[in-house]
Amino acid sequence: MKKTVDRAAEKMIEAAAGYSIKTVWDRHETMEPRCGFGDLGICCNICLQGPCRIDPFGPSEQKGVCGANADTIVARNFIRAIAGGAAAHSDHGRDIATALLHAARGGGGGLRVTDTDKLKAIAGELGIETNGLSTNEIAEKVALSCLEQFARAPISFMNRAPEALKKKWTKAGLWPKGIDREIVEVMHRTHAGVDVDYRNIILAGIRAALGDGWGGSMLATDLSDILFGSPSPIRSRANLGVIKEDAVNIVVHGHEPTLSEMVARASRDGELLEYAHQNGAKGINVCGLCCTAIELLMRQGYPAAGNFLSQELAIITGAVDLMCVDVQCIMPGLADVAGCFHTELITTSPKAKMPGVTHIEFEEEKAQHIAHQIVRMAIKNFPNRRKDRINIPEDTMDLVAGFTAENIFTNLGGTFRSTYRPLNDAIISGRLRGVAAVIGCNNAKVTHDEGHIAMTKRLISRDVLVVQTGCSATACAKEGFLRPESAFEMAGKGLQEICETVGIPPVLHLGSCVDNSRILRALCEMVNEGGLGDDISDLPVAGAAPEAMSEKAVSIASYTVGSGVFTVFSPPPRVEGSRNVTEFLTAGIEEVTGGKFCFERDPIRGADMMIAHMDEKRKALGLSGMMYGKEAETVEATSS
Amino acid sequence: MKGVIVVDVEKCLGCKSCQLQCALEHSRSKSLHEAIYEYPAPQWRITVEAVDNLAAPLQCRHCEDAPCVQVCPSQALSKPAADAPVLLDGERCIGCSLCVTVCPFGVIAMDGVAGAVIKCDFCLARLEEDRLPACVEGCPTNALQFKRLEEVAPEKRKKYLTGIVLD
Numbered sequence: 001m002k003k004t005v006d007r008a009a010e011k012m013i014e015a016a017a018g019y020s021i022k023t024v025w026d027r028h029e030t031m032e033p034r035c036g037f038g039d040l041g042i043c044c045n046i047c048l049q050g051p052c053r054i055d056p057f058g059p060s061e062q063k064g065v066c067g068a069n070a071d072t073i074v075a076r077n078f079i080r081a082i083a084g085g086a087a088a089h090s091d092h093g094r095d096i097a098t099a100l101l102h103a104a105r106g107g108g109g110g111l112r113v114t115d116t117d118k119l120k121a122i123a124g125e126l127g128i129e130t131n132g133l134s135t136n137e138i139a140e141k142v143a144l145s146c147l148e149q150f151a152r153a154p155i156s157f158m159n160r161a162p163e164a165l166k167k168k169w170t171k172a173g174l175w176p177k178g179i180d181r182e183i184v185e186v187m188h189r190t191h192a193g194v195d196v197d198y199r200n201i202i203l204a205g206i207r208a209a210l211g212d213g214w215g216g217s218m219l220a221t222d223l224s225d226i227l228f229g230s231p232s233p234i235r236s237r238a239n240l241g242v243i244k245e246d247a248v249n250i251v252v253h254g255h256e257p258t259l260s261e262m263v264a265r266a267s268r269d270g271e272l273l274e275y276a277h278q279n280g281a282k283g284i285n286v287c288g289l290c291c292t293a294i295e296l297l298m299r300q301g302y303p304a305a306g307n308f309l310s311q312e313l314a315i316i317t318g319a320v321d322l323m324c325v326d327v328q329c330i331m332p333g334l335a336d337v338a339g340c341f342h343t344e345l346i347t348t349s350p351k352a353k354m355p356g357v358t359h360i361e362f363e364e365e366k367a368q369h370i371a372h373q374i375v376r377m378a379i380k381n382f383p384n385r386r387k388d389r390i391n392i393p394e395d396t397m398d399l400v401a402g403f404t405a406e407n408i409f410t411n412l413g414g415t416f417r418s419t420y421r422p423l424n425d426a427i428i429s430g431r432l433r434g435v436a437a438v439i440g441c442n443n444a445k446v447t448h449d450e451g452h453i454a455m456t457k458r459l460i461s462r463d464v465l466v467v468q469t470g471c472s473a474t475a476c477a478k479e480g481f482l483r484p485e486s487a488f489e490m491a492g493k494g495l496q497e498i499c500e501t502v503g504i505p506p507v508l509h510l511g512s513c514v515d516n517s518r519i520l521r522a523l524c525e526m527v528n529e530g531g532l533g534d535d536i537s538d539l540p541v542a543g544a545a546p547e548a549m550s551e552k553a554v555s556i557a558s559y560t561v562g563s564g565v566f567t568v569f570s571p572p573p574r575v576e577g578s579r580n581v582t583e584f585l586t587a588g589i590e591e592v593t594g595g596k597f598c599f600e601r602d603p604i605r606g607a608d609m610m611i612a613h614m615d616e617k618r619k620a621l622g623l624s625g626m627m628y629g630k631e632a633e634t635v636e637a638t639s640s
Numbered sequence: 641m642k643g644v645i646v647v648d649v650e651k652c653l654g655c656k657s658c659q660l661q662c663a664l665e666h667s668r669s670k671s672l673h674e675a676i677y678e679y680p681a682p683q684w685r686i687t688v689e690a691v692d693n694l695a696a697p698l699q700c701r702h703c704e705d706a707p708c709v710q711v712c713p714s715q716a717l718s719k720p721a722a723d724a725p726v727l728l729d730g731e732r733c734i735g736c737s738l739c740v741t742v743c744p745f746g747v748i749a750m751d752g753v754a755g756a757v758i759k760c761d762f763c764l765a766r767l768e769e770d771r772l773p774a775c776v777e778g779c780p781t782n783a784l785q786f787k788r789l790e791e792v793a794p795e796k797r798k799k800y801l802t803g804i805v806l807d
Contacts, residue, residue: 032654032690033654033656033688033690033695034654035653035654035655035656036653036654036695037653037780038655040653053655053780055780055781056653056781057650057651057781057782
């Protein structure tokens with residue numbers, strides 16, 4: 001199997017082999033063959049009587065020591081993964097809410113409310129009376145109201161959902177009782193000897209996931225916009241070539257925007273720039289990895305050096321003077337790779353430390369001071385580079401990012417009629433087939449970036465507007481799909497016309513992985529605009545995570561399915577060991593929420609199944625055929 | 641107990657349980673939670689290898705005309721009888737690794753700590769107690785089976801015929 005389709009990554013993998021440095025791909029090979037029981041989800045590690053493993057070849061149905069069968073074991077493991085993902089997103093949301101509270105109370109450290117319009121809009125949604133209150137007083141109330149939602153219902157932003165979906169949630173008992181509470185309940189239900197009914201177990205998982213998507217993640221997005229400013233379309237670049245040979249390179253990595261925003265500010269500080277010059281550098285270059293990169297990219301246009309599987313490769317350029325990490329998707333292997341270079345690796349979150357790695361703990365009240373300290377460390381380390389080990393690939397790609405649920409319609413509709421009408425009309429007229437969200441991680445089990453690129457290319461060539469977040473967006477950014485010009489190179493004729501008229505790329509970057517909540521919001525706006533049914537499940541839309549890796553991806557896919565979306569997810573989230581669970585997730589659940597999973601491993605076939613789903617929904621809505629005809633061709637093309 | 645280890649490739653999930661049990665059998669404590677702290681660490685003599693989507697365990701086939709026995713310059717490797725396993729005398733082994741290079745299955749390895757080679761001993765001590773080899777016992781899907789060689793061919797013939805009749 002090819003390791004990557006990214007030229008820059010390929011060069012760095014070769015360089016790593018030359019230095020005998022082990023990377024994620026070497027470790028992946030060492031881990032082969034993976035344990036089949038674990039992979040199928042039929043290994044139960046929950047109680048100390050186990051581990052119990054169900055023999056999938058057994059002549060009769062096997063049960064674990066406690067009597068749990070494969071259905072129960074698989075369902076329990078699956079929703080524990082959801083809980084892990086929901087916890088990560090939601091705790092990220094809590095940190096942002098806490099930072100907002102800190103800023104509102106004048107806690108210092110340089111944090112302050114940036115987008116007062118959005119603050120007021122959100123306060124309105126939360127039912128907070130703003131008359132006569134100062135910005136900080138409103139912000140305090142907003143932060144406290146959001147923090148309250150971790151403990152108990154209602155989760156306010158769920159009101160954004162269409163009425164039809166809310167009815168489905170009521171009928172199936174899917175309203176979360178609080179963001180944290182549902183995660184706790186998942187852990188309780190899956191404890192030895194509690195919930196045995198696989199459907200009941202899975203629905204509890206979906207409820208926890210909805211608390212993530214419409215709660216933890218959504219408030220992380222909205223409160224980040226309030227604190228650091230709402231994004232607007234912005235040009236930048238992506239790939240390892242954004243690392244500069246003659247400047248101090250600081251790579252921010254992880255998921256939260258708080259510290260990285262302060263580091264970016266510090267990198268523009270006159271005194272520090274002068275210090276950089278004194279150390280022989282021409283400037284200070286801040287770029288990022290994973291979603292921390294994206295938070296900075298969306299709001300300020302700082303470049304993205306790469307996605308999840310590029311993290312070790314960035315260090316192998318030999319030119320990263322400092323990498324500072326916060327939380328999530330930070331490979332422990334980074335410390336080993338950094339040890340082979342001059343790179344200073346810094347952990348900053350009390351939740352994420354590494355043995356032998358310098359830890360500078362982030363504290364809100366000292367945010368500015370800490371950011372300056374980190375930048376100073378990077379500059380001080382610049383002269384320690386080994387010249388013979390500097391090997392920066394030239395590859396970079398232009399991109400446009402910064403789309404949101406709020407600004408997307410200003411772009412689609414123009415300043416004077418900023419509504420979703422033009423988008424809905426384009427779908428109704430058959431110029432656009434529908435909208436697809438291609439999101440998610442990288443996974444060393446599949447060729448780096450290939451799934452994202454192949455699937456997205458297929459979709460846009462069939463007149464599907466693609467929206468993206470996270471590592472998937474970075475993959476397509478590196479490939480050039482986020483340039484407006486790419487519409488003429490690979491989009492279908494209908495999509496091309498839309499892109500040309502509006503001046504957007506055929507693939508829209510909506511932000512980090514918590515920003516998948518922006519996609520939920522955009523779907524609600526499409527329903528509200530009218531003409532495309534009265535629920536999200538009526539829309540000709542689909543979602544996909546073609547290179548899923550993390551528990552967060554499992555949670556995202558689960559809230560997407562729980563919100564009525566057809567969702568392609570690969571590799572499968574360790575559920576195949578139970579036929580009943582797989583059947584429920586890929587079919588039965590559609591009756592409950594209107595959405596369902598599809599575990600197709602091939603990205604092109606996955607894209608075609610999304611297209612077929614959109615065509616089915618178009619038919620159900622009684623919409624006309626596609627303007628530039630390409631109806632059934634897709635499925636035939638792949639079967640040949 | 642006499643027999644051969646047979647692998648049903650279709651049943652192997654690649655869980656490496658056989659490796660774990662083999663190492664445990666060759667540990668001092670024979671107890672997993674203690675064995676993981678032993679030094680030198682217990683080693684396995686069987687490995688699960690994967691090619692594409694196929695995984696299967698490989699260990700010494702105890703060849704009748706064993707190339708490793710032939711090339712061993714110090715008589716560390718021996719096959720006392722035609723139906724006996726190929727045995728290693730670690731004391732005699734000089735670590736020249738000739739056997740590693742001639743073994744057609746690649747199932748002899750160098751033991752970094754002992755300065756000698758390491759290979760499957762067919763769990764002779766267990767067989768004498770009428771117990772199955774550790775890997776066979778540890779296999780959760782019965783991909784590894786212990787059979788008398790005389791059983792193997794007739795079983796294959798029956799399976800083959802059943803296939804034809806059912807088709």
